[in-house]
Amino acid sequence: MALSVVDLYTRVLPRTNCKECGFPTCIAFAGMVVSEKHPLKNCPHIPADVLESAEEELEQQYKEGKWLKKDMAKEALEWARQKASSMTLKDIASRIGGNLETRDGKERIRLPCFNKELIITPDDVRDSAGGQLSRNEQTFVYIHMAQGGSQEPSGRMKSLKEFPNTVSKILSMKTHVEDPLKKEFSSKAGKLALACEAFGGKDRKTAYDSPDLAYEFAAFPKVPVVLLFWDESQGFEAEVKLLFDETVILHLDIELIMFLSEHLAGMLMELS
Numbered sequence: 001m002a003l004s005v006v007d008l009y010t011r012v013l014p015r016t017n018c019k020e021c022g023f024p025t026c027i028a029f030a031g032m033v034v035s036e037k038h039p040l041k042n043c044p045h046i047p048a049d050v051l052e053s054a055e056e057e058l059e060q061q062y063k064e065g066k067w068l069k070k071d072m073a074k075e076a077l078e079w080a081r082q083k084a085s086s087m088t089l090k091d092i093a094s095r096i097g098g099n100l101e102t103r104d105g106k107e108r109i110r111l112p113c114f115n116k117e118l119i120i121t122p123d124d125v126r127d128s129a130g131g132q133l134s135r136n137e138q139t140f141v142y143i144h145m146a147q148g149g150s151q152e153p154s155g156r157m158k159s160l161k162e163f164p165n166t167v168s169k170i171l172s173m174k175t176h177v178e179d180p181l182k183k184e185f186s187s188k189a190g191k192l193a194l195a196c197e198a199f200g201g202k203d204r205k206t207a208y209d210s211p212d213l214a215y216e217f218a219a220f221p222k223v224p225v226v227l228l229f230w231d232e233s234q235g236f237e238a239e240v241k242l243l244f245d246e247t248v249i250l251h252l253d254i255e256l257i258m259f260l261s262e263h264l265a266g267m268l269m270e271l272s
């Protein structure tokens with residue numbers, strides 16, 4: 001039986017996003033293994049028997065050319081379609097909050113995502129300038145399409161640890177999101193504010209008393225994320241916290257929440 005990116009991610013990899021394989025997330029690594037024959041053994045945390053059997057399956061599908069490079073995004077969409085069998089562009093648009101439109105006789109969705117607008121067609125997802133998304137971004141969007149709930153955000157924002165089953169991710173959030181942001185922007189609140197605005201953040205300082213900065217981002221129309229920043233002061237280190245609407249787990253699983261957090265941190269550092 002062939003192993004898709006999602007099979008590899010859910011059945012073989014530990015899903016800890018430890019980065020020891022050189023990729024920022026397990027799903028990014030899975031994408032490279034399935035689509036570009038990246039060695040599975042580069043993840044050192046797979047039990048030997050599981051590794052052996054997965055490598056046999058991969059060898060077979062590589063021979064058949066299945067899911068190699070060009071078809072990876074399509075495969076994620078196929079999985080997404082299986083999971084949401086009634087999915088049509090019209091359903092998706094109303095569920096996740098995109099705008100359905102017709103161009104040249106074909107339906108497509110315009111979906112805001114941070115500072116971009118994405119164009120989703122049955123075969124592809126690109127930014128509005130026609131640029132391709134990375135495979136990670138494509139997988140993120142397609143999985144959101146499949147599992148996204150329809151509920152509107154409630155406005156009640158929570159930190160990751162307030163959601164169920166997140167204990168194993170708290171350290172990842174600190175190590176891969178909060179600490180790098182603290183290091184990058186300590187004593188540079190102005191620089192962080194500029195990066196937030198460049199990445200589509202809206203100033204929400206009036207809604208929060210204690211932090212020096214508060215910016216809200218729309219990862220997707222129904223997935224707001226708030227970044228709070230306390231700059232270093234009088235011997236206290238800078239602090240960073242991300243907050244998610246309490247409905248986020250209806251739209252994204254914990255892995256995708258981590259993916260979006262790391263993506264946000266990475267983009268802010270890049271923009272600075």
Ligand code: SF4
Nearest residue numbers: 017018019021026043
């Ligand atoms: S080494 Fe890579 S694939 Fe393995 S658990 Fe860590 S991040 Fe995931």
